[in-house]
Amino acid sequence: MTTYAFAAALFTLGVAGMALLPNLLRKLLAMNVMQVAVIVFFVSLAFKEGATVPILGQGGAPQAAEFMNPLPHTLMLTAIVVSVSTTGLALALLVRIRSRFETLNEQRLLDKLR
Amino acid sequence: MGASAPPGRRDIRVRRLLGAAAFPALFLGLVLGMSELPEFGDPASPASTHVSPRFIEDAAAETGAANMVTAVLADYRGYDTLGETAVIFAAGLGCLVILAGAGARPGLPAAGMSHPFGSVILDAATRILVPVVLLFAVYVLIHGHVSPGGGFQGGVLFGSGLIMMRLVWGPGGEDRAVPAFGPSLRGSLVMACAGILGYVGIGLAAMAFGGAFLDYGFLPLGDDPAHVRELATLGIEAAVFFTVAGTVGVLFDTISIGMRESGVPLPPGDGDPT
């Protein structure tokens, strides 16, 4: 339960940062923290007491109780790589916004757009 | 947005405070919801007893990959991984489109990292490190069946090695100090395109031999079906590897230096939007 509570704390931190921080780059960092929180939660769900890493060693037929659940691992592996490409795309947009409006502060951007 | 006058800064501050009060509520709600979940590490939880045992027990025999994550990623869920790879490739293309022509503007360091950080120590260290990093990336790709690793990790490592070369020696290209392979934006783009096309090509080849799209068992690579699927999985991982490595290079090149300095010709009529 403490693990899930920590994941919830990270998620709340990320959402709060996205909502409250004034700078778009910091909002993007907060979004990354939020994504990592979701990944932490899924990987915690895959954990089984007394099991080992989901890689088959030498030996006989594998038993389900001996290995961690590999399905959340797979989902989260692709989630991480997709998160880095979305981060890259967002950074490209931010570079473009900065070169057009010369600020990344949300309030100043809104003032300039008005 | 309301129809009245735009909110002043004080109103925004009040709204911020009210918003800040919502986050403890969000945290409490999440914790309350999570308290209904099975205990952490419970081997009898539904997630561990319903779908996953079939994959844990049969993956190695069916696909020939000892690493179950690789087996699920590149074989059972191959169609989904094609989608993920396409998302990554599209993100690289998106960066290229967004930053095309975003060049120099007075007052901004538009050139960014286009100048190499050359020094004797950096140069010597890079000469030693880069081959090791690139070789390790290929090892991670090829050994992904039986150890942690695979196309995604190997691709990111390979891209990091290329970025290291780019940082120290400057952008590569036909008329640059670094040979054209890899570090130039054009090379990265070609690599990413080759990767995604190779992925689709493997899927279409399976169709040509009578299976469904990405149904590797039909490829004429041998008699043992598990071995055939293992080889095809390696091909898929290699395709993912090239897509990710190329996209990493594209992302870094477009974000750090922009297209104007990178040696790729700009599309006609695309100037600086000022």
Added chain:
Amino acid sequence: MAEGHLVSVGLLAAMVVSAACALAVKDLLTAAALFGAFSFLTATWFALLGAVDVAFTEACVGGALTTILFVSTAFRTSRRFD
């Protein structure tokens, strides 16, 4: 690795603290470095949970690549958050 073990609780607390620091500082390079530290702590936690592939990817992507992208954005825009 039972739940509530000192190592796991300490690691999770360090993750939350480093993430909070990365969001709190006003300098982009510092924030990127702190985010890299957060990613490596997360990768260690994943490895403890037996998710070696996820840990590997998180260390490569979060610790190296995301940090590199943020630093190159700092070169292209400005180092200080405005």
